[in-house]
Amino acid sequence: MSPSPVHDGTTLGQTDFDLHGMVGVRVLGTADDAAVVRRQLGPMDGPLDHTPEILVRFVDTLATGPLTLVGKDEYAHDDHGFFLLRAKGKSRVRVRIDLDRLDDRSRPFEVTVERGAPAVPLLIALVNLFVLASGSLALHACAFEYQGVGVVVTGWSKGGKTETLLTMLEAGARYVGDEWVYIDGGGATVAGIPEPIRVWDWYLDQIPEPGRLTPRADRTRLRLLAAANEMGDLVQGGRLGKRAARLARRADHLIRGQRHVDVDPAILTGGDLGSLRTTFDLLVLAESSPSPLTSMSRIDPHPVAAAMAASLAYERRPLADAHDAFRYSFPGRRSRFLESAGSLEEERLGKIFDGKPTWRLRHPYPAVLEDIGRALSPILGGPR
Structure with a gap:
C-alpha cells in the first residue's frame, strides 16, 4: 500500500488507514499519534477512496465541563459529552466518545483522545462494528x-x-x-x-531456534518469570497463613499472565x-x-x-x-x-x-x- 501523507513526530497532519476497503480510519495528529493507532491496526496506512468511517483526533488537553463520574474512574460525562477514563490494562486515559453518533452515517464517527494514551480504547471494537455496517x-x-x-x-x-x-x-x-x-x-x-501475535513461553519451548522470533533479553525475562512461578509453587506448598497464601496465589497468577512476548507477524x-x-x-x-x-x-x-x-x-x-x-x-x-x-x-x-x-x-x-x-x-x- 502506498503511504498516506508523512509528517514528523511533532507536526500535525493526517494519516489514513485502509482496512481492505471495508473501513477507513483517519488520524488527525502527529506522526507519534499515528504510531499509537498503527500499533493497534498494523501498517495499514494508505489513501482512502471514500470518507473515513472513523476519525481519531489527538489533542494535548481534552476540554470538558464539570465532570460527573460513572463508576470508579471508568467513565465520566459533562453536560454534552461522554468520556472514557480507563484503557485496556487499566491505564488512565481521557477520551471523548459520544456513542449515539454511531448511528449517524452522514459523517465520520469521531473519537477524541488526549495525548499520552498507550492505545485508543475500543478502537478494534468500533472497527468491527463498522465492518458489520459495511455488509461484511x-x-x-x-x-x-x-x-x-x-x-x-x-x-x-x-x-x-x-x-x-x-x-x-x-x-x-x-x-x-x-x-x-x-x-x-x-x-x-x-x-x-x-x-x-502473542506468543507464550511454552510455545517457544517447542520450536527450533526460538531466537529468530524473540531477542535474548525477552527470552531471559521469560526464564526469570518461569523461575519466579516455580519459587511461588514451592512457597505455596509450605506452611503459610491464609493472607500470605492468598497474596502468593495472586502474585503467581499475575506472573503467569506475563510469560509471553508480542511478535510482529x-x-x-x-x-x-x-x-x-x-x-x-x-x-x-x-x-x-x-x-x-x-x-x-x-x-x-x-x-x-x-x-x-x-x-x-x-x-x-x-x-x-x-x-x-x-x-x-x-x-x-x-x-x-x-x-x-x-x-x-x-x-x-x-x-x-x-x-x-x-x-x-x-x-x-x-x-x-x-x-x-x-x-x-x-x-x-x-x-x-
Whole structure:
C-alpha cells in the first residue's frame, strides 16, 4: 500500500488507514499519534477512496465541563459529552466518545483522545462494528493459506486459534490474520490485519531456534518469570497463613499472565506479509480440553455459527458496557445499531458458514504443536 501523507513526530497532519476497503480510519495528529493507532491496526496506512468511517483526533488537553463520574474512574460525562477514563490494562486515559453518533452515517464517527494514551480504547471494537455496517463480518479468529487452501480457525479465547496459526506458519503456510479477521458478506474471501501475535513461553519451548522470533533479553525475562512461578509453587506448598497464601496465589497468577512476548507477524513470515487476504475454503473450530489427546472431527457449521455469535457478543462487551454507561449518563440517547449488532451478526454468520466444510480441533492446554500439525494433516495434506 502506498503511504498516506508523512509528517514528523511533532507536526500535525493526517494519516489514513485502509482496512481492505471495508473501513477507513483517519488520524488527525502527529506522526507519534499515528504510531499509537498503527500499533493497534498494523501498517495499514494508505489513501482512502471514500470518507473515513472513523476519525481519531489527538489533542494535548481534552476540554470538558464539570465532570460527573460513572463508576470508579471508568467513565465520566459533562453536560454534552461522554468520556472514557480507563484503557485496556487499566491505564488512565481521557477520551471523548459520544456513542449515539454511531448511528449517524452522514459523517465520520469521531473519537477524541488526549495525548499520552498507550492505545485508543475500543478502537478494534468500533472497527468491527463498522465492518458489520459495511455488509461484511469481523470474526474472532485467525486465518492462513496452506497449499492454496484458505483456512479460518475460530473459537473462544484460549481455544487454540493462535497455536494453530503458529503451527501452520512453521509448516510454510501464508499468514493472513490473527485475533480478528474480516470476511466478505458472501463468505468467499477473508482478510486480516497484521496485529502483533502473542506468543507464550511454552510455545517457544517447542520450536527450533526460538531466537529468530524473540531477542535474548525477552527470552531471559521469560526464564526469570518461569523461575519466579516455580519459587511461588514451592512457597505455596509450605506452611503459610491464609493472607500470605492468598497474596502468593495472586502474585503467581499475575506472573503467569506475563510469560509471553508480542511478535510482529512480519518476523514469522520472513518480512513479507503479502496481501493479507485469501479465499475462505475451510472452517475449523478450535477448542481446548482436559484430555491429553488432540483430534479432528467433521461437524455441522450451523452450531458453530450460533456459538460464534455468542463469542462475538462476549468480545464486544467492553463496548456494550461503555454504551450502558453512556445511556445512564444521557437518558434517551443510544445507538440502535450497536444494540442490534448481535442479531445481525448471528444472521450473517449463518449465511457465511452455510455449506463450509467444517472441523472441530480438540487439544489439551497448553497445546502440543506437533500434535496439532498431525491432526490437521488429513484435511490439508500436511504438515506431517
